[in-house]
Amino acid sequence: MDTKGLRVEIKDADKGLVTAVFATYNKADSDSDVTLPGAFEDGAEMPISAYGHTSWEGALPPGKGRIRTTSKEAILEAEFFMDTAHGIDTFKTVQRLGKLGQWSYGYDATKFSYGEHEGKRVRFLEALKVHEVSPVLLGAGVNTRTLSAKSGAPGVAPRRGRALAPHDSEVTSRSWDGAKTIAGLADDLRPSELRTVFAWMDADADPEAKSSYRLAHHHGVGGPANVRACLMGIARLNDPAKGGIPDADRAGVYEHLAGHLRDADIEPPELRTQPGGSLKYAEEGHAVLAAVSAFVDRTAEVVALRALKGKGMAPRSAELLDWIDADLQRLKALLSTPLGVDDPSEAEIASLFARSVAQLNGM
Structure with a gap:
């Protein structure tokens, strides 16, 4: 999941309505992303998350929004739930903060490519699935209409726990060298690029550091998922002492890795709810492979x-x-x-x- 910032303007305070130009097409933002016309679904609806994307953690959404697109930009039309306490409180906070507060939106890039734009290597965002929008404490501005740096303090991007969201990918069963794969990742990769390699991130750590991520299973940024790495990752999840993944995140990480295995027509091993007990032959082999x-x-x-x-x-x-x-x-x-x-x-x-x-x- 990635986030982009946006500037919000009050449209109707009594009704809790806001309108914002949150994306300008064909402009490189500070993530070196260029959003192309047609990337957003016109008329798509999504919830407004509680402050700082905390609805991902269970907080009630204070409103909802709809995307309206033009040939040059994407516009958010948002409505707060003014008949609820959390809707009123969030709207009033946004209103009183004014220019001191910012917004961001959480999305998955469902179609993208890499190329050159104005002499720089960029990622062209061709299709996006917007999951939610959220008021946040801080967003770094690119121009008066678009904010496109990651929002909030390091590590507080929208997430499913700390497990990175499942996604579609090519799958391969060729040999896997996790240490070599991680060492081969450039030190200046964006968080959105690092998240294409791993299954888990530490939300309290620096999102731009490779050490903040675990369970690498892709051959480089945007590369195919490796079947062996996915099987070894599940084996580590089933051994909490070695997996290093918090209990609250195990199920989310499992679904991420298991999804790649299903794409390869491989039935994933079960996620064990409790450690111990006898292992099936294949499970024991996966555990040994992970240990080796x-x-x-x-x-x-x-x-x-x-x-x-x-x-x-x-x-x-x-x-x-x-x-x-x-x-x-x-x-x-x-x-x-x-x-x-x-x-x-x-x-x-x-x-x-x-x-x-x-x-x-x-x-």
Whole structure:
């Protein structure tokens, strides 16, 4: 979900009506976005969110709005619910703040492309789904008619908890290197670009920092979602001690990752409501895959740090890696041998694989 700012003007104070030009077409804003004519649905209705987009967190919407478009701009026609206390209070606050207060709107870019505009690389917004508009404390202005910086303090963009909203994407099952993918992301990416790579963000952290996001599963900005990364992400959700995702956000993150798997015609593993209990064969394999991937990333960090000091891997750590490699080779041999009546079951193979990385927590 992205937000854009807008300037609001009081149209009829008695009825709680406001009108605002909130988007001017073919102008690059401070997010390096260019909104194209036709991006908004003329006549589309949406709720007005409680102050600071807090209706996403359960606060009652104080009003509703409708989009009216022209050949050059998009206009919001909004109405506060003046027969409710929260509608009156919000309208009066907006009215008294005047130019000190701002508005923003939450949207999903359903169609966009990248290109050059006036010598700069921009994202062309071709179609937008506006979910809500909201009065906010702060918006950075681009000109007298349009405000197009992210609204409010860092990290308070509209959200479903802290889980990033599900979205359509191409899907691939090719190899996945999460650490390399994250390292390859430019340091100057906009939050809207970072949100196309991850499934969760820390709303209290800097939205422009890669470290504020978790569970990368896309191959770069706007890239395809990776099936392996999605499966590993769900495995981490099912292990709260390792997942690092707050309980309140687990379901939202799960739906994000599961949606990509369904797009690939893969039935997603269940989201476990409580930790513990036996795992199905595939679930155990996903957990092992996640553990191995995390351990490989950690090993790469250790190797790089020791190389900076002119050292190699410590003998005990190198021996442990050899043990893990030996068990993986044993697994490979099992899988390459046709199974007979007396051969180990799939569950036993999975358990063997799991035991081969059970020492990871001790590293």
